[in-house]
Amino acid sequence: MTQFSHEKLLKLFLLFLAVSLLFSMKTFAEITVVYDADPVSLDPHEQLSGGTLQLSHMVFDPLVRHNQNLEIEPRLATSWTPTKSGALDIQLRKGVRFHSGREMTADDVIWTFKRIQTSTDFKGIFQPIKKIEKINAHQIRVITHKPYPLLLNILTYLFPMDSKFYSGKTANGKDKSLIIKHGDSFASQHTSGTGPYVITYREQGIRINFKRFQDYWDKQSVGNVQDIVLLPISENATRVASLLSGKVDFIAPVEPNDHSRIKRSSGLQLVTMPGTRIISIQMNQKQNAALKNKKVRQAINYAIDQATIVSKIMRGFATQATQMSPVLYLGHNPALEPRFDLDRARQLMLEAGYSKGLTLSMIAPNNRYINDEKIAEAIVNMLAKINITVDLRTMPKAQYWPEFDKCAGDLLMIGWHADTEDSANFFEFLQMTRDNKTGMGQYNCGHYSNPEVDDLVKRANSEMNPARRSSLLQQVEHILYKDAAFVPLHWQNLAWAAKDSLDIAPIVNAMNFPYFDQLKETAGAQ
Amino acid sequence: MKLFSLLLQRLTQATVVLFVISIIAFSVQNQLGDPLHERLALAVSEQERTLLREQIGLNDPFLVQYQRFLIRALHGDFGTSYFFKQPVTDVIMSKMPATVELVLLAGLLTFLLSVPSGMFCAIKPKNPLSHVMMGLSTLGISIPVFLTAIGLIYIFSIELQWLPSFGRGETTLIHNWETGLLTQNGLLHLILPCLTLTSIMLPLFLRLVRSEMIEVLHKDYVQFAWAQGLSAWTVWFRFGLRNTLLPLITVGGIQLGTFLAFTLLTETIFQWPGLGFLFLEAIERVDTPLITAYILFAGLLFVITNFIVDLLYLLADPTVHFSAKGTTCTSEPYA
Numbered sequence: 001m002t003q004f005s006h007e008k009l010l011k012l013f014l015l016f017l018a019v020s021l022l023f024s025m026k027t028f029a030e031i032t033v034v035y036d037a038d039p040v041s042l043d044p045h046e047q048l049s050g051g052t053l054q055l056s057h058m059v060f061d062p063l064v065r066h067n068q069n070l071e072i073e074p075r076l077a078t079s080w081t082p083t084k085s086g087a088l089d090i091q092l093r094k095g096v097r098f099h100s101g102r103e104m105t106a107d108d109v110i111w112t113f114k115r116i117q118t119s120t121d122f123k124g125i126f127q128p129i130k131k132i133e134k135i136n137a138h139q140i141r142v143i144t145h146k147p148y149p150l151l152l153n154i155l156t157y158l159f160p161m162d163s164k165f166y167s168g169k170t171a172n173g174k175d176k177s178l179i180i181k182h183g184d185s186f187a188s189q190h191t192s193g194t195g196p197y198v199i200t201y202r203e204q205g206i207r208i209n210f211k212r213f214q215d216y217w218d219k220q221s222v223g224n225v226q227d228i229v230l231l232p233i234s235e236n237a238t239r240v241a242s243l244l245s246g247k248v249d250f251i252a253p254v255e256p257n258d259h260s261r262i263k264r265s266s267g268l269q270l271v272t273m274p275g276t277r278i279i280s281i282q283m284n285q286k287q288n289a290a291l292k293n294k295k296v297r298q299a300i301n302y303a304i305d306q307a308t309i310v311s312k313i314m315r316g317f318a319t320q321a322t323q324m325s326p327v328l329y330l331g332h333n334p335a336l337e338p339r340f341d342l343d344r345a346r347q348l349m350l351e352a353g354y355s356k357g358l359t360l361s362m363i364a365p366n367n368r369y370i371n372d373e374k375i376a377e378a379i380v381n382m383l384a385k386i387n388i389t390v391d392l393r394t395m396p397k398a399q400y401w402p403e404f405d406k407c408a409g410d411l412l413m414i415g416w417h418a419d420t421e422d423s424a425n426f427f428e429f430l431q432m433t434r435d436n437k438t439g440m441g442q443y444n445c446g447h448y449s450n451p452e453v454d455d456l457v458k459r460a461n462s463e464m465n466p467a468r469r470s471s472l473l474q475q476v477e478h479i480l481y482k483d484a485a486f487v488p489l490h491w492q493n494l495a496w497a498a499k500d501s502l503d504i505a506p507i508v509n510a511m512n513f514p515y516f517d518q519l520k521e522t523a524g525a526q
Numbered sequence: 527m528k529l530f531s532l533l534l535q536r537l538t539q540a541t542v543v544l545f546v547i548s549i550i551a552f553s554v555q556n557q558l559g560d561p562l563h564e565r566l567a568l569a570v571s572e573q574e575r576t577l578l579r580e581q582i583g584l585n586d587p588f589l590v591q592y593q594r595f596l597i598r599a600l601h602g603d604f605g606t607s608y609f610f611k612q613p614v615t616d617v618i619m620s621k622m623p624a625t626v627e628l629v630l631l632a633g634l635l636t637f638l639l640s641v642p643s644g645m646f647c648a649i650k651p652k653n654p655l656s657h658v659m660m661g662l663s664t665l666g667i668s669i670p671v672f673l674t675a676i677g678l679i680y681i682f683s684i685e686l687q688w689l690p691s692f693g694r695g696e697t698t699l700i701h702n703w704e705t706g707l708l709t710q711n712g713l714l715h716l717i718l719p720c721l722t723l724t725s726i727m728l729p730l731f732l733r734l735v736r737s738e739m740i741e742v743l744h745k746d747y748v749q750f751a752w753a754q755g756l757s758a759w760t761v762w763f764r765f766g767l768r769n770t771l772l773p774l775i776t777v778g779g780i781q782l783g784t785f786l787a788f789t790l791l792t793e794t795i796f797q798w799p800g801l802g803f804l805f806l807e808a809i810e811r812v813d814t815p816l817i818t819a820y821i822l823f824a825g826l827l828f829v830i831t832n833f834i835v836d837l838l839y840l841l842a843d844p845t846v847h848f849s850a851k852g853t854t855c856t857s858e859p860y861a
């Protein structure tokens with residue numbers, strides 16, 4: 001009797017031990033990610049924005065993507081070879097499944113490309129591609145109108161969609177594949193991609209639930225996070241508070257004011273990185289005759305102290321700029337030096353004939369870029385030192401862009417990020433001669449027009465050799481610098497904060513597309 | 527009869543008010559910014575923008591757009607939100623429970639706290655407790671609401687880690703009403719926003735109750751009541767409180783309407799998915815259909831709350847008569 005009950009007791013005890021171990025075992029269950037806004041739509045082609053692309057990287061996979069050094073790494077495209085005719089033959093990865101279970105083939109890639117061509121926001125990026133041909137189920141040929149050096153950069157925006165899932169009609173008789181910007185669409189609420197996470201729940205403005213895709217193709221991935229909850233918190237203080245209170249695991253963006261608080265907190269980490277968004281001031285030559293004078297523009301450049309703006313206003317959370325191209329870009333010209341020199345500025349104003357002074361109007365947004373309003377006010381003060389009186393008007397971005405479209409100021413603030421992660425994009429939109437037909441210089445409110453620059457950019461855009469291309473683009477930066485075509489201020493840095501148990505440093509990058517497929521949560525998580 | 531004439535009067539008023547509001551809201555629309563800039567990437571070409579503008583009908587002249595709006599409105603269609611892609615009425619309705627729960631709870635708390643304290647301050651003005659309460663109320667009025675909110679978050683979420691700092695938490699859907707009152711999680715999430723709102727409402731009502739009570743206590747009939755030897759509690763409650771409640775209802779009603787429609791700051795800080803947050807984001811996004819509809823909704827809300835207040839007044843004081851202009855006249859009822 002005693003022996004029997006001992007045995008039973010032992011078995012019960014072992015069972016109890018096993019069960020309790022099971023429950024106490026740390027399952028890398030759910031992490032909560034907080035951004036300042038949730039994606040406006042689940043349709044990857046509806047809007048070209050950071051939020052949409054961040055979502056695309058979670059739910060879909062691109063053919064290729066940039067790593068932290070802005071080098072191209074293969075994803076759904078495993079290799080590529082240029083053909084004799086100047087096209088690019090791309091080998092697609094085999095055995096990749098969509099969330100619906102279907103296998104991805106060349107048909108899906110081509111279907112997605114055709115859909116992109118109907119997207120108001122994305123078609124511009126893909127304009128250089130004439131068509132994509134199917135060679136076989138896992139091989140495609142990409143044909144461009146003319147030799148185009150940035151083809152792979154463009155393909156970082158091609159996230160193959162499940163063509164079968166998005167074909168057919170909805171219950172209301174609407175086409176499932178439609179991209180509807182100002183209406184309701186199937187694709188804006190349903191997804192099937194090849195990406196590491198499947199959306200299991202979405203309530204706009206409230207929450208998105210993601211679950212790790214069990215059939216995800218990337219078996220080499222070190223990522224081990226099974227569930228992600230994405231929450232939007234628009235108020236900066238509240239977002240930081242949520243991390244400090246321990247309720248969430250990862251937040252972005254993190255305002256400079258909050259950095260020291262997070263660094264001081266145990267159990268939390270702050271990761272920062274130089275960004276590629278240039279903040280600059282344009283000088284409207286069309287509206288104000290004085291700005292046509294190169295010496296005046298140079299004087300303005302010499303009077304503005306970017307280093308002080310970075311250290312005092314941005315609190316070190318920016319990188320001083322002497323040109324548009326950030327350090328990692330092909331066109332970055334290392335020879336261009338910062339030029340803050342008040343004496344030289346005054347000298348130039350004297351030579352230009354404006355030593356008595358000059359009045360300029362300025363417009364800037366107050367809720368678009370980090371500290372935009374403060375930067376604008378600092379510039380007013382700096383220019384006052386060389387006798388330039390600046391009438392500053394700041395406004396919310398909703399009102400600012402219509403004003404900017406009209407180029408309604410002598411000095412205008414604008415920040416730009418190159419979709420192609422390449423220098424030419426800056427020049428095309430901001431410095432090339434304005435041309436309504438081709439769309440060049442769409443945001444060139446300086447009305448700067450230099451045929452040499454236009455020519456160099458055009459040549460760079462068909463130069464396939466990276467070294468030669470780099471030299472062409474660097475020449476453009478040099479000319480813009482000499483001509484004082486605009487005033488470069490700085491590149492905004494990026495910041496993310498998370499609990500120490502999340503290894504976020506390897507997954508973030510200058511484009512601000514955290515690659516959650518590679519996110520590792522380590523033991524010791526609370 | 528009185529009720530019917532009141533109803534008729536208010537209905538005509540409502541229609542006129544809403545009509546005027548709709549014209550104002552519509553004419554302001556163009557100054558709010560360009561809705562397309564929010565929806566299109568900077569890199570999109572001018573041609574595409576112009577095309578989209580045509581499609582949405584933003585290029586049509588004011589009267590054409592207004593006429594289109596009016597005709598649709600009369601059919602119950604107030605437009606589709608550019609951001610939510612749903613009818614604006616649905617969007618507003620879906621966000622309403624969050625704000626209603628928050629504001630009503632804060633209102634209840636305010637009422638329960640302000641009436642006894644206000645009465646006490648009026649009855650025993652020299653008592654040190656009264657001084658403390660009045661001091662706190664001044665503090666409450668002077669401190670901006672976002673400071674209170676952040677302070678509460680700092681103390682209770684970050685330092686003590688007792689309460690959540692954002693969102694509604696777990697909610698339960700009953701028919702179409704999403705409530706946070708039925709789960710512990712939901713209730714916990716309500717605490718900090720509710721306290722924040724109460725911190726603005728309470729000082730106002732405390733002072734209101736106190737000043738009304740003081741005035742009533744000086745009236746002749748109260749002196750007579752004392753002289754008659756009625757107990758203190760009878761004087762304070764049957765005479766004092768009852769007569770104080772009437773102005774309280776009026777002010778309270780209007781305040782409630784204001785808070786229901788415009789609790790922007792508190793909701794933003796707590797990421798509370800209610801009407802105020804909805805409106806603020808709509809403005810930032812230049813979601814014009816939603817903005818116009820919301821302004822109308824706010825107008826309607828005020829008309830309704832005013833009507834309810836008048837009704838309550840009528841119930842509480844049958845001798846009141848409402849002038850044609852909509853003001854109320856009353857004689858001292860309880861003696």
